[in-house]
Amino acid sequence: MPGSNLYKAVLPTLIAAFMLSMLPLPDWAEHWRPDWVTLVLIYWVMALPNQVGVTFAWITGLLLDVALGTILGQNAVGIALISWVVLLQYQRIRVFSLVQQALVVLTLLLIKQLLVLWINGLVGRAPDNLLMYFLPSLTGAMIWPWIFQVLRNIRRHFSVTSRL
Amino acid sequence: MQSLFLRGPSVTLRAIILVAASIALMIADHRWHHLEALRVTLETYVIYPMRYTINLPVEFAQWVDESMASRNVLLEENEQLRQQQLRSQVSLQKLSILENENERLRKMLSAQPKMAERVLVSEILSVDLDPYNQQVVLNKGIKDDVYLGQPVIDAWGVLGQVIHTAEHSCIAMLISDPGHAIPVQVNRNGLRGTAYGVGQSDRLELRFIPHNADIEVGDLVITSGLGGRFPPNYPVGRISEVDRPPGETFAQIDVEPAAHLDRSREVLLVWYQSELHQKELDNAGQ
Numbered sequence: 001m002p003g004s005n006l007y008k009a010v011l012p013t014l015i016a017a018f019m020l021s022m023l024p025l026p027d028w029a030e031h032w033r034p035d036w037v038t039l040v041l042i043y044w045v046m047a048l049p050n051q052v053g054v055t056f057a058w059i060t061g062l063l064l065d066v067a068l069g070t071i072l073g074q075n076a077v078g079i080a081l082i083s084w085v086v087l088l089q090y091q092r093i094r095v096f097s098l099v100q101q102a103l104v105v106l107t108l109l110l111i112k113q114l115l116v117l118w119i120n121g122l123v124g125r126a127p128d129n130l131l132m133y134f135l136p137s138l139t140g141a142m143i144w145p146w147i148f149q150v151l152r153n154i155r156r157h158f159s160v161t162s163r164l
Numbered sequence: 165m166q167s168l169f170l171r172g173p174s175v176t177l178r179a180i181i182l183v184a185a186s187i188a189l190m191i192a193d194h195r196w197h198h199l200e201a202l203r204v205t206l207e208t209y210v211i212y213p214m215r216y217t218i219n220l221p222v223e224f225a226q227w228v229d230e231s232m233a234s235r236n237v238l239l240e241e242n243e244q245l246r247q248q249q250l251r252s253q254v255s256l257q258k259l260s261i262l263e264n265e266n267e268r269l270r271k272m273l274s275a276q277p278k279m280a281e282r283v284l285v286s287e288i289l290s291v292d293l294d295p296y297n298q299q300v301v302l303n304k305g306i307k308d309d310v311y312l313g314q315p316v317i318d319a320w321g322v323l324g325q326v327i328h329t330a331e332h333s334c335i336a337m338l339i340s341d342p343g344h345a346i347p348v349q350v351n352r353n354g355l356r357g358t359a360y361g362v363g364q365s366d367r368l369e370l371r372f373i374p375h376n377a378d379i380e381v382g383d384l385v386i387t388s389g390l391g392g393r394f395p396p397n398y399p400v401g402r403i404s405e406v407d408r409p410p411g412e413t414f415a416q417i418d419v420e421p422a423a424h425l426d427r428s429r430e431v432l433l434v435w436y437q438s439e440l441h442q443k444e445l446d447n448a449g450q
Contacts, residue, residue, distance in 0.1 A: 015214065018211075018214055019214050019217065019218055021292075022214065022215060022218055022291045022292055022293075023218055023291070023292065024218070024222075024290040024291060024292050025292060030292065030295045031295060033292075033295075053175065053178070054175060054178050054179045054182055055178060055182065058182045058185075058186070062189075062206070063206060063210055063211065066203055066206040066207050066210070066211050067211045067214070067215075067293075068293050068294040068297075069293040069294055069297055069299045069301075069328065069335050070294050070297065071190050071193050071194050072189050072190065072192075072193040072199050072202070072203065073185075073186035073187070073188075073189035073190040073193065074186075074190060076182075076186050076189070077182070077183055077186035077187070077190075080179060080182045080183065080186065081179065081183065084175065084176065084179035087175050088175070088176075119190065120296065123194055123343075124342065124343070125296060125297070125342050125343065125363075127296050128363075133296075
């Protein structure tokens with residue numbers, strides 16, 4: 001059953017990620033909030049490259065745009081592009097150590113943020129403080145080892161595997 | 165049959181198609197606002213249930229807070245509100261006399277009578293949006309007749325306007341958003357201008373005002389109603405700084421918003437249809 005994986009593990013974790021992205025935080029913490037949806041999606045693309053592909057990633061990104069009130073397609077293009085990179089390299093990333101994986105994730109998150117920054121700049125909404133702007137990528141990479149392990153436990157618990 | 169490797173070209177091709185689709189979407193959304201229907205559907209059926217769930221604990225905490233309040237506190241609050249109500253009633257009496265007089269005078273001048281405005285109390289949901297946009301989610305939507313461009317005010321002044329609607333919720337852009345501008349005038353002398361948001365909740369910029377304009381720190385700035393979107397004569401803020409740099413063409417004027425942009429929880433949606441806006445809507449409908 002190709003669909004059952006999605007319903008058992010992927011969708012619930014993605015919904016949790018969406019809720020974490022919308023959870024109200026105090027102003028100072030808001031700038032540290034990692035991009036939960038992208039992180040969870042990177043994991044699932046890496047673990048289930050046959051079921052979770054660029055199209056799935058793109059639709060998730062579109063929903064993230066609606067959820068955050070940004071221009072439709074802004075997060076979608078970023079998430080689709082980095083999941084394309086993961087799809088090309090997933091066999092390599094899978095065997096990396098957690099620290100190496102975190103570095104890869106940092107690069108991916110930075111690419112996505114850079115794309116979003118360009119688009120924001122095009123419509124005249126560039127943030128004043130660029131260092132602060134890239135903080136979410138850093139926090140995202142720092143919590144990657146935990147995200148990876150939690151999601152792997154969930155995946156094993158539901159014995160969800162790639163069809164390879 | 166599954167192969168060990170993903171078929172490379174097809175993945176890349178799909179990625180290219182999706183990137184192109186994203187670019188088309190972004191242009192359609194940002195330039196022409198053609199995608200409201202898509203946004204309404206996604207917001208109503210997918211995102212709003214999540215927002216509602218996130219807001220539940222806050223609502224629950226409020227409910228607990230209210231139901232655990234002691235009798236004395238409630239009595240005290242009741243007394244305070246009673247007094248406030250009395251005071252408001254007195255000023256309202258004066259206002260209604262003034263309103264009658266104003267209407268009479270307008271009739272004598274055969275000017276158009278002012279339209280009564282309908283308002284609805286709405287609550288800001290405790291959910292976060294993109295931190296670089298100044299936007300809030302309200303708990304009223306299409307089912308309450310909320311429309312695009314609808315003015316939002318709080319007890320102190322103009323807060324912003326509705327930019328996206330959904331069935332049970334809507335998203336309002338605050339006047340402090342860098343993409344927002346509001347036509348205003350100085351209450352003291354009727355000097356007109358436009359207040360732009362700069363992404364800070366304690367500051368707007370009054371741009372393109374010449375050096376010699378009669379404007380002082382402390383002047384009250386109100387809506388002029390010129391854009392047709394906001395009703396006239398609502399307070400926007402007070403002039404907090406006037407700088408006239410010698411080399412520049414225009415003065416640099418800062419306005420401190422009157423509305424509590426980052427503190428309000430309860431806001432008012434105003435139904436205001438100026439002739440101009442009505443025409444705009446008619447054109448859009450055709």
